[in-house]
Amino acid sequence: MKTVIKTEDNTTIVSLAGRLDSNSAPLFEDELQSFVVSPKGNLVFDFNDLEYISSAGLRIILNTAKAFKDGPYCFATCAMQDHVLEVFEISGFNTFITIHNSINNSLSAFKTKKD
């Protein structure tokens, strides 16, 4: 799996491409540490190019959601492919994690919340 991390409007955008499974999850978890342990801004996972996710990947998403739950910053996901969305829905993750259609929708929602 490949990840690209950039910052825009006080939001860290993490774009994932490929497969988030038990092979790629440990490295991804390491990459996220500085954003999750002590959040200093909003965070969005852009899943546009993520083809596949397993329970190993969902564990990281869950821990990220927990880290942002009571803080001042927002966490969201966006642009899910059908398989990833289906897995989210079966897991019930869609009940506590915001899913936007696109990265622009996420950035707009964060901006609206701030304003």
Added chain:
Amino acid sequence: MNHIFKILKDQDGLTTLSKHLAIISKEWKMTKKDVLQLNLVLDELITNIIEHGGGCKKCPIEVSMQKTACQIRVQLTDGGPPFDPTQCKSADTTTPVESRKCGGLGILFVHKFSDNCSYNRTDGKNVFHFTKTYKESAEN
């Protein structure tokens, strides 16, 4: 039609799985959705065996897949200690985020995306069967 392959209990195991699924998905004209669901079921079962199954690390997991008219029958065999995945508790998907645990999602996906799961211990090996119903893709 049968497709049989072996997966080593290391970090290349899931890569091997994906390569074989890419082959059979073309041969058996599977839709992308069915391939990803089948991949997820096998991924969760194999990851569980690799991480928790113990036993001989060099002994591969054998995956046997058989295609019938509208089903794929799968058998996973490994020589680890007795372990019945069907007895694992699935995740409670209604638990709120603050008390949500990570465990149980894998077996939830196994039950959701497969049919007729069964386990038995035969000749000192764990043998897990399941079937997956599917329709041939019109695109391939």
